[in-house]
Amino acid sequence: MKFNFLYPSIQKDIDEVENELKLAVSDTDAETISEAALHLLTAGGKRIRPMFVCLTSRLGDEVDPSLSRSAATAIELIHMASIVHDDVVDDASLRRGRPTIKSIWGNHIAMYTGDFLFAKSLEYMTRVKNEKAHLLLSQVTVELAVGEIEQIKDKYNFEQSVRSYLRRIKRKTALLIAASCGLGGIIADLPEKLDDKLYLFGYYVGMAFQITDDILDFSQDEKKLGKPAGEDLSQGNVTLPVFFAMQDPLLRKRIERVTETTSKEEIDYLVEAIRSSGAIEKSEQVATDYLNKAAGILGEFGHRKEVKPLRQIIKMLDKRDY
Amino acid sequence: MKFNFLYPSIQKDIDEVENELKLAVSDTDAETISEAALHLLTAGGKRIRPMFVCLTSRLGDEVDPSLSRSAATAIELIHMASIVHDDVVDDASLRRGRPTIKSIWGNHIAMYTGDFLFAKSLEYMTRVKNEKAHLLLSQVTVELAVGEIEQIKDKYNFEQSVRSYLRRIKRKTALLIAASCGLGGIIADLPEKLDDKLYLFGYYVGMAFQITDDILDFSQDEKKLGKPAGEDLSQGNVTLPVFFAMQDPLLRKRIERVTETTSKEEIDYLVEAIRSSGAIEKSEQVATDYLNKAAGILGEFGHRKEVKPLRQIIKMLDKRDY
Numbered sequence: 284m285k286f287n288f289l290y291p292s293i294q295k296d297i298d299e300v301e302n303e304l305k306l307a308v309s310d311t312d313a314e315t316i317s318e319a320a321l322h323l324l325t326a327g328g329k330r331i332r333p334m335f336v337c338l339t340s341r342l343g344d345e346v347d348p349s350l351s352r353s354a355a356t357a358i359e360l361i362h363m364a365s366i367v368h369d370d371v372v373d374d375a376s377l378r379r380g381r382p383t384i385k386s387i388w389g390n391h392i393a394m395y396t397g398d399f400l401f402a403k404s405l406e407y408m409t410r411v412k413n414e415k416a417h418l419l420l421s422q423v424t425v426e427l428a429v430g431e432i433e434q435i436k437d438k439y440n441f442e443q444s445v446r447s448y449l450r451r452i453k454r455k456t457a458l459l460i461a462a463s464c465g466l467g468g469i470i471a472d473l474p475e476k477l478d479d480k481l482y483l484f485g486y487y488v489g490m491a492f493q494i495t496d497d498i499l500d501f502s503q504d505e506k507k508l509g510k511p512a513g514e515d516l517s518q519g520n521v522t523l524p525v526f527f528a529m530q531d532p533l534l535r536k537r538i539e540r541v542t543e544t545t546s547k548e549e550i551d552y553l554v555e556a557i558r559s560s561g562a563i564e565k566s567e568q569v570a571t572d573y574l575n576k577a578a579g580i581l582g583e584f585g586h587r588k589e590v591k592p593l594r595q596i597i598k599m600l601d602k603r604d605y
Numbered sequence: 606m607k608f609n610f611l612y613p614s615i616q617k618d619i620d621e622v623e624n625e626l627k628l629a630v631s632d633t634d635a636e637t638i639s640e641a642a643l644h645l646l647t648a649g650g651k652r653i654r655p656m657f658v659c660l661t662s663r664l665g666d667e668v669d670p671s672l673s674r675s676a677a678t679a680i681e682l683i684h685m686a687s688i689v690h691d692d693v694v695d696d697a698s699l700r701r702g703r704p705t706i707k708s709i710w711g712n713h714i715a716m717y718t719g720d721f722l723f724a725k726s727l728e729y730m731t732r733v734k735n736e737k738a739h740l741l742l743s744q745v746t747v748e749l750a751v752g753e754i755e756q757i758k759d760k761y762n763f764e765q766s767v768r769s770y771l772r773r774i775k776r777k778t779a780l781l782i783a784a785s786c787g788l789g790g791i792i793a794d795l796p797e798k799l800d801d802k803l804y805l806f807g808y809y810v811g812m813a814f815q816i817t818d819d820i821l822d823f824s825q826d827e828k829k830l831g832k833p834a835g836e837d838l839s840q841g842n843v844t845l846p847v848f849f850a851m852q853d854p855l856l857r858k859r860i861e862r863v864t865e866t867t868s869k870e871e872i873d874y875l876v877e878a879i880r881s882s883g884a885i886e887k888s889e890q891v892a893t894d895y896l897n898k899a900a901g902i903l904g905e906f907g908h909r910k911e912v913k914p915l916r917q918i919i920k921m922l923d924k925r926d927y
Contacts, residue, residue, distance in 0.1 A: 421727030
């Protein structure tokens with residue numbers, strides 16, 4: 284993905300990370316893994332995690348770009364691994380408009396392709412010779428696995444609290460984006476206090492990012508989504524728009540009846556009902572609130588030019604429709 | 606497992622690693638993961654990987670035992686993770702006489718429990734602040750995933766070469782034991798040449814270890830195995846005894862007909878036929894040859910007392926029946 288507001292030097296970082304990712308997934312004589320991983324890689328993605336690593340690392344004075352690229356590659360490989368395992372559990376057949384690894388190669392290959400990507404990420408992290416960075420990433424990956432288990436446990440549970448939803452998306456998405464920003468700060472050798480601020484910045488951005496993804500699952504059509512609308516709901520993932528929609532007692536009753544065997548027609552009806560219930564707008568407001576908190580933190584980094592693209596990303600992410 | 610020839614100080618290391626493993630799997634508020642991982646942990650295991658880390662690290666002059674324990678815990682967590690994912694693919698219902706995680710909690714929980722254990726291993730490795738150690742472990746985990754994919758690809762392929770079998774068990778088992786020994790050397794701060802020797806020592810031991818496991822699948826009864834005899838064959842894993850048995854053209858024809866739907870009676874017949882074909886003895890000889898090579902390497906470490914337990918383990922592993 285191209286971000287035309289980025290400085291050429293940052294765009295170069297992002298391009299190099301993309302090359303590095305291709306190298307990483309090709310660097311094996313196990314052809315099936317390579318094909319499967321390349322299939323996922325070439326389907327694209329926003330690469331916002333690598334972008335945050337590269338951008339935040341620029342806040343330091345003299346940063347070796349090869350370091351931030353290695354960390355960015357490691358982070359994206361972890362994200363890719365979690366996507367592959369996610370698709371196994373969600374039994375998803377499409378992602379970004381293309382068949383998932385699981386649907387082409389089956390569950391077992393998908394599981395080991397995920398393991399491979401995860402293991403490969405360690406090779407890249409090894410290049411970042413910083414204990415704090417390693418610890419940060421290891422803790423976040425533990426939380427990722429825990430978040431996925433929680434998601435399984437909470438499926439089709441319409442009694443769960445918004446709080447448990449927020450905890451789940453924190454583990455599933457926000458912490459890895461937080462770690463991306465925190466890592467940048469560590470690589471930039473910023474004072475620990477600022478690393479922590481960047482981490483918190485990433486956390487807020489990550490929460491908004493996942494809430495927006497959860498909104499798009501309802502607000503977009505299949506063509507733009509690259510997968511059927513309402514897929515989260517049909518798979519029993521209770522997301523923020525659903526919580527807001529359930530404030531209407533009649534709609535709640537109908538949503539609560541959703542199970543694995545609910546028909547596509549019923550899901551289509553519910554998607555429409557949720558769209559017109561005001562739940563989308565309320566959810567968008569929550570996402571915007573998180574982004575505003577993120578913007579507030581940037582205020583503490585002064586007016587140096589390296590902060591500008593971070594502000595621009597926040598604007599771009601607000602009410603995004605892609 | 607108690608090894609009564611070990612020095613008390615090493616036995617203490619092993620006991621502490623066991624405690625550390627319990628802590629590692631309990632250190633989450635995700636109860637399902639904790640229960641599942643504890644279920645696997647308390648089923649026991651030989652813990653030979655931690656033992657090798659602890660023993661080889663003693664070859665150094667002044668080693669901080671907390672370092673070798675952290676590395677040993679990390680290695681065993683990786684091994685546990687790979688076991689859990691392995692059981693998903695093998696569709697195994699029993700391991701060490703107990704139901705597998707996959708059979709109790711299902712494939713999805715098993716997948717994420719493996720991910721959790723793997724991620725948790727990184728936390729422990731982070732304590733070993735040594736780049737070479739990190740690189741070694743990350744490369745071995747990549748090979749582990751690749752080995753598992755190869756195993757899937759080669760299932761029920763009776764045309765494959767012994768060479769591809771050896772490469773598979775190298776990746777699946779030998780490299781992690783090699784890394785255990787190499788890590789010990791790195792922690793002991795031995796000259797790089799000796800680290801490499803220890804790695805090779807572990808590789809030979811690991812090859813023998815897996816070949817012996819593959820033999821036991823045929824030579825032992827279900828009670829002692831903790832799972833049905835001949836399970837590897839019925840799952841299409843072509844192991845060394847099968848290669849030797851296939852030297853008999855008639856037996857080969859019958860073995861080649863094995864598929865996923867082959868009856869238990871036919872597998873029982875083939876197990877008997879393989880047992881009486883001389884394949885077990887020939888395979889044992891290959892394992893012994895590997896162990897002899899391992900013993901040869903120990904010669905280069907002189908006569909210091911720390912080498913003795915390594916020699917004793919080799920003796921103990923030769924023709925083991927457990």
